[in-house]
Amino acid sequence: MDFCNFEKQVPRNGIVSLLSDFHEGLICQSDEIGTALDMCMSKNSKIIIGGDLTESRTPDHPYYDLTVADGRYDTIQAQCEGIAKKLYPARKNILAIMAGNHERCVRNVMNVSKEVVKDLGIDVPYGMVTLKAKIGDDSLLYFHPEKWSCNSQAGDAEQRYYNDVRKIRRKLRDLAGDCAVMAVAHIHKLRVGKPVAELALVGEKEDKQIYTTPEMFYGKVIPETQRWYCATGSFLRTRINGAVSYSEAGGYAPTEIGYIEIQMHQGRVAEVREIKL
């Protein structure tokens, strides 16, 4: 597992934003990348990029698709340059650039995240699929899996949402025992699961009711119910007229455009929220 320590770079009362899944090279990419970066810069939030910067497919790839490919970006190099150009205005806020499954598909010919970091002219950690970072006094784990689906088919929207959150928790919980926030890229949805206030009876007569809070576990192993879990959205639209992306072909629910904000308060994670665009 890759480990990066960002302790000195995160304001104790600031924001850390998690953005992922840009898929540069496809016509389905959302213009909201610019909006998201403007919002991050206006709040001076630090940014961690969770992978899938580029689609990383060229015309010789068996999955290359003329209906979704943007012909201006038919080389991986051009895709790297394209996404670097979009990220450039926010480059000073970027803390790390992870590698997604799409970059890893071409790891035999190009290190995409290294190339983008070079194009941006910044010196930050890059290329990891699992990032563990110190943010203030808390820790964050951010993961970009090779394969994962998170498509609950339960009866109503609320149940589907929380089923997805439970699945994210089950998948991430064992990857670290000391992280206040556990995040996943790749699934192209926005999801947030909060720490659960669990009732506990304490005292000799078991007559005192207390509810668990994350503060009770500062500096200790954090129980899986006392962490924040999230999925960090995407900037890849689906249901585009005439285009057949993985989502249309698979009949999946539409992707969600946006990112995640982690609000810090006095060096601790105070809230994690979806920014829907």
Ligand SMILES: [Fe+2]
């Ligand atoms: Fe992706």
